[in-house]
Amino acid sequence: MTLTTPRVRTGRITFFVALAVFAQESTWNLYDSQVPPLLREHVSSAALIGALMGMDNLLGIFIQPWMGNRSDGTRTSWGRRIPYLVVGMPIAGVLFVLIPHAAASLPLLVLTMFGYALVANSFKPIAESLVPDFVAPERRSRANAAVKIASSITVIVAALISLFLIDDFPKLSFAIPAVLMLASVAVLAWRVRDSESPAYRAALEEDRAGHTENSPRVRMRDVLLDILRDTDRSRLLVVLAVLAFGSAWFASRSLITNYGMEALGMSRGDAGGLTLPSGLAFIAAAYPVALLAERFGRLRVILAGMAVFAAAMVLGTVVRTPAGTVVAMCVAAAGASAFMVNMAVVLWNLAPSARVLGTYTGLYTVGWAGGGFLGPALVGGMVDVTGWPLLLLDLALVTAVAVLLVARVAVLQRRRADGRAL
Missing domain, CATH: 1.20.1250.20 (MFS general substrate transporter like domains)
Structure with a gap:
């Protein structure tokens, strides 16, 4: 297209x-x-x-x-x-x-x-x-x-x-x-x-x-079956990657206050402010990662961004102080912007037709919202096993799953020569 x-x-x-x-x-x-x-x-x-x-x-x-x-x-x-x-x-x-x-x-x-x-x-x-x-x-x-x-x-x-x-x-x-x-x-x-x-x-x-003037809509069922039956699997892997990274992202936002209180000994109010500077880091990084993606390829920039996110979580685990956590969350947010800016574009560009772009936007949302549901519970369960001090490391492990999924998409797309802007 x-x-x-x-x-x-x-x-x-x-x-x-x-x-x-x-x-x-x-x-x-x-x-x-x-x-x-x-x-x-x-x-x-x-x-x-x-x-x-x-x-x-x-x-x-x-x-x-x-x-x-x-x-x-x-x-x-x-x-x-x-x-x-x-x-x-x-x-x-x-x-x-x-x-x-x-x-x-x-x-x-x-x-x-x-x-x-x-x-x-x-x-x-x-x-x-x-x-x-x-x-x-x-x-x-x-x-x-x-x-x-x-x-x-x-x-x-x-x-x-x-x-x-x-x-x-x-x-x-x-x-x-x-x-x-x-x-x-x-x-x-x-x-x-x-x-x-x-x-x-x-x-x-x-x-x-x-000759579809009387019924121009492609049924949702047909869109889903097309994705599931595609031997390429790229579109399905993209949605699963959105689910995986969404899980890590939402867990990092919803559990960080408790992390600050349990692992860093902070008050509830102070712990609640750990992510505030990272919002500014996200805004600062969003447009540059878009330009980098258009120059070097979206999948490469997404992989690099998720790697930065995971590395920041490891850094925060090693430097377990309030200041270290704030720095880690800022670096992680900058890395996450590469995924959040570009991954929807990857899915749009994989759409087989202009007739289903809205449907693909909705599918991206399903993956992202699904991560919002599953992520806090999944990572919370990991914390029950590993303890609050290793929360950030747990987040890095979930992110690694998303990295593997996107890496597989990159391998599949390198085998193609259809000119898609990925």
Whole structure:
């Protein structure tokens, strides 16, 4: 699949997609930080609060690939993505604003949370799929880097809202990200028609060539069977690698506070701040690793980044101090950016057709969200055996599995000569 996109269009669409993702993630990050206290007013069990907060990830595993697949088969004068965003983002914004107003009743709060998670998960892969729709394969890494940077900045935005507004204006605080979401979808509706994208035009040509105008959507079942039956195995290995590295990444974020308390003797507050500088390291590294990937190859840069992540975990195990851990987490985040910026691009570029790019975005999300579910439990079980002082080494071992999977993909792709930009 070869798509060509003028440079000016690449920059413009990257900005609009980054804007949409920034608005979406602003609501998600405030949701993650401020909804648990609302639940705490009704529920004393930390496990139940965690289960309710994990509801959005569970929904995402099922909804996102399905909605990505639905959008792939949509044909309108606005294209196949924008109609879903124009409808979904305002509804999600309204539901998000209602969350603190529903906090007086636990059933109403949970119902509102479910509604927001259902709608917001529905359009998340659709916005991200605009990148491969508009951007040529060889330039997708830098476009995706801009999107990841925008997503990372929302952590800072949510922290600032929590710090300066949530105590005095608990309900108004939820309105700020919602307004950002409404403003971004208005800009998208005004300025973007993905019916003009190279991928959409290619999909229409495939529809006409295959005489599929009455049923342009490739069924999700057929996409999965194609991946599973492919003797090359590259696409399946990529999804498994996303699951493996996602497990290491999410475990490193969710267990690090306990690590600081148990292995480093830090207070809860101090231990909770161990990962803060690493967020800045991720933002600083995201665009450079995209440029390196486009020059030296995405799989090589991904392998190098994961190696850096694993080495940083070993370093943190050897230098077991708060300062050493902060340095290790910063180096690890910089290495992780190579994977998080480029791996979705690898999967997009392995897609056999422009008609399934949204579905492949959803499959990436399944692997990543699956890692968010399995990783903390898996690594937590390893800690039960090895002890908290070896947590970072356990993370390095899980990362090694992802390295082996990507290395196998690299070997398989070296045997090919089809020009894919990997």
